[in-house]
Amino acid sequence: MAIIVGSAAIALPATAQQTPPAFEPRDETPEQYPPGPNRDDTFYFCVACHSFQIVAQQRMSRSRWDDVLTWMTERHKMPDVQGEERDKILDYLSTAFPETTQPRGWKNPFAPK
Amino acid sequence: MSDKRERTIVDLRMEDPERADATIFGRRTDVSRRGFMNGAGLAAMSAAVGGTIVHSATMPGGLIPAALAQDAKKAPEAAAAQGPQPFSFxxxxxxxxxxxxxPLVAETPEHLLDDxxxxxxxxxxxxxxxxxxxAAQPDAWELTIDGEVNSPLKITLGELKKRFATKSLYAVLECGxxxxxxxxxxxRGNQWTNGGAGCAKWTGVSLAEVLKAAGPKASATYTAHYGADxxxxxxxxQVTLSRGVRLPKAMEPECLLVWAMNDAPLENIHGGPLRLLIPGWPGSVSHKWLTRITLRDKEHDGAGMTGFSYRVPINPMVPGGKGDPKNFKILESMPVRGIITNPANGTKLPAGTREIALRGAAWAGDDTVKAMHVSTDYGATWQQVELGNPRNKFDWQRWTARIKLPGDGYYEIWARATDSNGRMQPHAAPNWNPQGYGGNPLHRIAVLVG
Structure with missing residues (x-):
C-alpha cells in the first residue's frame, strides 16, 4: 500500500526494515479522563511527550500545577506556554485533578461500596 | 471540540511540521528525518488518518498524511473510554x-514481594x-570512564568481563x-505505594576496580552517570537523567557494573546489557543502559540532581507549600522500610480464624534492620517478630510472625521496622516535600475474618 503524503504521491518501499519497538504504549484518548472544558487541548499538549496517566495520578492546587508547568519547561524543555493557553490548561488540571488532603496510598479494601 | 482539535493539528503542521510531529503525535523524527520512534505517536497518527500507516518506519518526517490534509473536517473517532487496564509486558x-x-513504570504490590x-x-x-x-551484541557494549582521571578508559562489556573479577550480591534496588x-x-510524581523496590541477585564487576583502572585524580570527588535511553x-x-554520587560511595565494594540479574543476562527492560548498581541509595543513581561515568571535581549538576529532584528538606517545610530550593539536600541513603508480603491486603479469612502466619521483608538503605514489630490494635501494643539476617550487606531481611486474633471481624495489621541506628518507621509519611521523597510510613494491611 502506498501512502499519499504532502502534495505529491510517494510510494514507499515495501521492504522497509522495521525493528519492533521495545514496548508499545497503548493508545490513550481524552475520553478516558474526567470531562471538562479544555480537556482535549490539555491532553494533546501533555501527550506530546508522556502518557496522560502520569498527569491523572496527580492531585494538586492550581498554584502547584503552575509550578509543574514551569518545571516541565525548565527541566524537560516543554514549550513555555503562557497567557490564555496556560490558563486553560491550569483550569482543566486544577478542576479535574484538584489538591486533596487524602493520601492515595491507603484504601480500605473492605470499604462498603 | 473535535473539529477544533482537527484544525489545530493541521494548522500546527502548516506552521512547523516537525514541531507538530512532536507535539501532536509524539513522533520523533530522527537524524535521517524518517520513521516513528514511538509507538504511541504512530498509533495516534494512524487513528487520525483512520487506518494503519503500514510503512511508518520510512515515512518522511514533517509531512502531512494526505487523509488529514484533504479532509480536515473528518475528525477521528476517539476510542471508546477504557477502564483500568491490566498490566501486560x-x-x-x-x-x-x-x-x-x-515512560513505562510499574510497581510490585507488597504481596508479590513474598519471594x-x-x-x-x-x-x-x-x-x-x-x-x-x-542491544544486538551485548559484549560489544561500550563504557567510557572519563573526567578527573589520569587515563580515560573506553572498554567493552566483553573486556570488562575478562579483565576484572566477577562479583555477585543480593541487593535491594529501590526507587527514590x-x-x-x-x-x-x-x-508530585509517580504514586508508588511500597512496591518501587525488589531484591535481586546482581552479578558484575566492582565499580571501584574499574574506576581505579582509570586512575582517579585527587581532584575527583563526585561521579556523573549517563545512559543510552x-x-x-x-x-x-536532551539528557533523560544524569545523576551521580559522592566518590566514596561509588568506591564501596558493593557498587557494581552489572550484566546479570538472578543468574541470567540482564534484561533490556532492567538496563541491559550493562547498568550500575549503587545499593542503598535511590535507584536513579543505578543507571540503566550505562554508557559513561565522568568523574567530577564538584557535586554533579546533571538532569535529576537539582531543584527538588531526589532531594529532601533540610529544615521541615509546611506540607503543600512552595519550598525553597536552598533548603534542600540530596537524598542519599534510603530510609528504613518494612512490608508484609503475606497475607495480601484485603484477604478474607474463614470465620473462626484465630491465628495468622505473617511473612515480610525489611531493609534500610545503607543500614540494616535491627527489629521488626507488628500490631493488630492500631499501634496500641506491639509484638516483635522473627527477623532474619541479610545474606550480604544491602540484602533485605525476611521476617515471620504468628499473630493471634480475639474474634471475627475487621483487623488491620501494621508492621514497623527499626533500623540499626534505632530509627523507626513513622505512622505518617514524614518531612513533606514537593516531589515526595523519603515516604516510609509503616505498612498497613486489612484482613476480614468471617
Missing part, C-alpha cells in the same frame, strides 16, 4: 500495578525516558520515590 507478572506507559529473592517476573519497572532497542503515595497533600520528547540533545 513480556515476562512480567500481570499482577504488577501499572503507573504509566510513557526471598525477587524473580524477574515480579521486579518493578522504572523508566525515565524511552526504552532503547535491545518509593512510598510517595502516602504523602498528604499528595506529592533517549528523552521522552525525542530531542537527542
Amino acid at each position: 513480556p515476562g512480567k507478572d500481570p499482577g504488577l500495578s501499572l503507573l504509566g506507559e510513557r 526471598e529473592t525477587t524473580p524477574l517476573s515480579k521486579f518493578f519497572i522504572r523508566n525515565n525516558g524511552q526504552i532503547p532497542e535491545k 520515590g518509593n512510598g510517595r503515595s502516602f504523602y498528604a497533600p499528595q506529592a 533517549q528523552h521522552l520528547s525525542g530531542d537527542p540533545k
Whole structure:
C-alpha cells in the first residue's frame, strides 16, 4: 500500500526494515479522563511527550500545577506556554485533578461500596 | 471540540511540521528525518488518518498524511473510554500495578514481594525516558570512564568481563520515590505505594576496580552517570537523567557494573546489557543502559540532581507549600522500610480464624534492620517478630510472625521496622516535600475474618 503524503504521491518501499519497538504504549484518548472544558487541548499538549496517566495520578492546587508547568519547561524543555493557553490548561488540571488532603496510598479494601 | 482539535493539528503542521510531529503525535523524527520512534505517536497518527500507516518506519518526517490534509473536517473517532487496564509486558507478572506507559513504570504490590529473592517476573519497572532497542551484541557494549582521571578508559562489556573479577550480591534496588503515595497533600510524581523496590541477585564487576583502572585524580570527588535511553520528547540533545554520587560511595565494594540479574543476562527492560548498581541509595543513581561515568571535581549538576529532584528538606517545610530550593539536600541513603508480603491486603479469612502466619521483608538503605514489630490494635501494643539476617550487606531481611486474633471481624495489621541506628518507621509519611521523597510510613494491611 502506498501512502499519499504532502502534495505529491510517494510510494514507499515495501521492504522497509522495521525493528519492533521495545514496548508499545497503548493508545490513550481524552475520553478516558474526567470531562471538562479544555480537556482535549490539555491532553494533546501533555501527550506530546508522556502518557496522560502520569498527569491523572496527580492531585494538586492550581498554584502547584503552575509550578509543574514551569518545571516541565525548565527541566524537560516543554514549550513555555503562557497567557490564555496556560490558563486553560491550569483550569482543566486544577478542576479535574484538584489538591486533596487524602493520601492515595491507603484504601480500605473492605470499604462498603 | 473535535473539529477544533482537527484544525489545530493541521494548522500546527502548516506552521512547523516537525514541531507538530512532536507535539501532536509524539513522533520523533530522527537524524535521517524518517520513521516513528514511538509507538504511541504512530498509533495516534494512524487513528487520525483512520487506518494503519503500514510503512511508518520510512515515512518522511514533517509531512502531512494526505487523509488529514484533504479532509480536515473528518475528525477521528476517539476510542471508546477504557477502564483500568491490566498490566501486560513480556515476562512480567500481570499482577504488577501499572503507573504509566510513557515512560513505562510499574510497581510490585507488597504481596508479590513474598519471594526471598525477587524473580524477574515480579521486579518493578522504572523508566525515565524511552526504552532503547535491545542491544544486538551485548559484549560489544561500550563504557567510557572519563573526567578527573589520569587515563580515560573506553572498554567493552566483553573486556570488562575478562579483565576484572566477577562479583555477585543480593541487593535491594529501590526507587527514590518509593512510598510517595502516602504523602498528604499528595506529592508530585509517580504514586508508588511500597512496591518501587525488589531484591535481586546482581552479578558484575566492582565499580571501584574499574574506576581505579582509570586512575582517579585527587581532584575527583563526585561521579556523573549517563545512559543510552533517549528523552521522552525525542530531542537527542536532551539528557533523560544524569545523576551521580559522592566518590566514596561509588568506591564501596558493593557498587557494581552489572550484566546479570538472578543468574541470567540482564534484561533490556532492567538496563541491559550493562547498568550500575549503587545499593542503598535511590535507584536513579543505578543507571540503566550505562554508557559513561565522568568523574567530577564538584557535586554533579546533571538532569535529576537539582531543584527538588531526589532531594529532601533540610529544615521541615509546611506540607503543600512552595519550598525553597536552598533548603534542600540530596537524598542519599534510603530510609528504613518494612512490608508484609503475606497475607495480601484485603484477604478474607474463614470465620473462626484465630491465628495468622505473617511473612515480610525489611531493609534500610545503607543500614540494616535491627527489629521488626507488628500490631493488630492500631499501634496500641506491639509484638516483635522473627527477623532474619541479610545474606550480604544491602540484602533485605525476611521476617515471620504468628499473630493471634480475639474474634471475627475487621483487623488491620501494621508492621514497623527499626533500623540499626534505632530509627523507626513513622505512622505518617514524614518531612513533606514537593516531589515526595523519603515516604516510609509503616505498612498497613486489612484482613476480614468471617
